[in-house]
Amino acid sequence: MSAEGGNKAVVAALLANTGIALTKFIAYLITHSASMLAESIHSLADAGNQVLLLVGAKRSKREATEEHPFGFGRERYIYAFIVSIVLFTVGGLYALYEAVHKINELRAGHEPEGNFRWISLVVLAIAMVMESFSFRTAIVESNKVRGAKGWVPFVRGAKAPELPVILLEDLAALTGLVIAFVGVSLTLLTGNEYFDVVGAGVIGVLLIVVAITLAIEVKSLLIGESATKEAIERIKAAILGTEGVEHIIHMKTLHIAPEELLVAVKIGIQGTALGADVAATIDAVERNLRAAEPMATQIFIEPDIYRADYVPEARPEAPSAPSH
Numbered sequence: 475m476s477a478e479g480g481n482k483a484v485v486a487a488l489l490a491n492t493g494i495a496l497t498k499f500i501a502y503l504i505t506h507s508a509s510m511l512a513e514s515i516h517s518l519a520d521a522g523n524q525v526l527l528l529v530g531a532k533r534s535k536r537e538a539t540e541e542h543p544f545g546f547g548r549e550r551y552i553y554a555f556i557v558s559i560v561l562f563t564v565g566g567l568y569a570l571y572e573a574v575h576k577i578n579e580l581r582a583g584h585e586p587e588g589n590f591r592w593i594s595l596v597v598l599a600i601a602m603v604m605e606s607f608s609f610r611t612a613i614v615e616s617n618k619v620r621g622a623k624g625w626v627p628f629v630r631g632a633k634a635p636e637l638p639v640i641l642l643e644d645l646a647a648l649t650g651l652v653i654a655f656v657g658v659s660l661t662l663l664t665g666n667e668y669f670d671v672v673g674a675g676v677i678g679v680l681l682i683v684v685a686i687t688l689a690i691e692v693k694s695l696l697i698g699e700s701a702t703k704e705a706i707e708r709i710k711a712a713i714l715g716t717e718g719v720e721h722i723i724h725m726k727t728l729h730i731a732p733e734e735l736l737v738a739v740k741i742g743i744q745g746t747a748l749g750a751d752v753a754a755t756i757d758a759v760e761r762n763l764r765a766a767e768p769m770a771t772q773i774f775i776e777p778d779i780y781r782a783d784y785v786p787e788a789r790p791e792a793p794s795a796p797s798h
Contacts, residue, residue: 481531483612483640488524490608491517491647494601501597507661508576509654509673510594512569513601516650516681519564520643523557527636530554534731544772547731548696554635555692561643562685569678576671592662598655605651609644616641631702634732635692646684650677701727701735705767709737712766718743718755721780736772737763742780752777 495517502510530553538545616637620628629638657673660666701709706727713722721742728736743755756775763770 481528481636483608483615484524484527484531484636486611487608487640487644488521488528490604491521491524494604495521497597498601501593505594507594507658507670508572509657509670509677510597512572512674512677513598513650513654515568515572516565516647516677517601519560520647522564523560523639523643526553526557526560527639531636544730544736545734547734550635550732551692551695554639555689555696557639558685558688558692561681561688566678566680566682566685569674569681571678573671573675573678576667576674580667580671594658595655595662598651598658602648602651602655605644605647608640609648612637612640612644630691633695633699633702633729635695638691639688642684642688646680650680653677653680695729698728701729701737701767701769705735705769708766709763709770712762713739713741713759716755716759716762718747718751719759720744723778723780730772733769734771735767735769736774737767737770738774738776740776740778743777745779 495514498510498514498517501507502514527550530550533553534545534547534549536546616628619637623631625641629641632638653676654673657670657676660669700706706725709727710722710725713719713725719741723740723742725737725739727738730736739759741755741759743752747755756777759775760773763773
């Protein structure tokens with residue numbers, strides 16, 4: 475997945491959410507709408523999340539060190555996971571808190587102090603337009619890399635976190651705006667403040683669901699995911715198509731960054747092959763593998779003689795801890 479495309483979508487979302495958050499908060503100060511405050515905090519959290527994604531993208535480009543020999547590419551996953559936490563707490567839990575707080579105020583007999591409640595509808599309509607532009611940018615950039623995959627498989631299978639995060643955030647934002655618009659509209663039409671409160675509560679639940687979904691997907695990337703099925707097939711074809719390779723005894727792949735892949739493979743070669751021939755075969759496998767899958771930046775190849783009846787030896791037990 476193109477990091478440039480992901481950053482473009484992140485910047486578009488950051489600009490949109492910053493403007494939307496300010497507009498919504500001004501509207502809340504005028505109207506004292508619970509849904510509007512929930513939406514203000516939601517947009518503020520989204521803007522902060524986009525900053526986190528940009529920071530993660532920049533820090534991930536640092537050169538590898540002796541302590542971190544595979545580089546810092548996974549920092550993009552770390553910051554994406556933090557985004558899910560922020561969305562859960564600052565967005566979802568705060569919206570639920572505001573809904574409960576407003577319910578307690580209404581039960582205590584406190585009437586809303588804000589006037590000009592219609593301003594909320596104007597602000598929400600403007601926010602929908604701005605959020606739609608951000609969502610459109612995320613869709614356009616995602617379409618460049620998702621191929622024939624459906625949206626759910628694309629989000630679940632993406633190795634770079636930025637576009638899936640922005641897609642889910644923007645989808646949640648647009649849905650939340652519609653919910654807030656309906657809640658405020660019903661409150662204006664009926665005079666019943668509980669419609670506004672329910673809108674804030676539903677927005678909170680929506681954000682919590684999206685945050686949990688994001689956390690689950692990013693957690694899988696943090697633990698370590700293999701290459702895609704398509705990439706694995708290309709890698710296998712490149713190895714088996716190399717002269718001197720008889721079998722792939724076993725192979726493991728791991729994304730050490732969204733655009734960096736580690737490949738460790740044991741190849742079966744002819745038992746009569748000379749040392750120079752084995753070295754030439756290994757070099758050829760590496761060249762073919764890199765050509766077939768450019769993301770393969772770390773390649774480890776072990777030659778061996780393939781035996782169909784081979785049974786691996788039992789793993790030795792770890793040494794016991796010294797007694798004191």
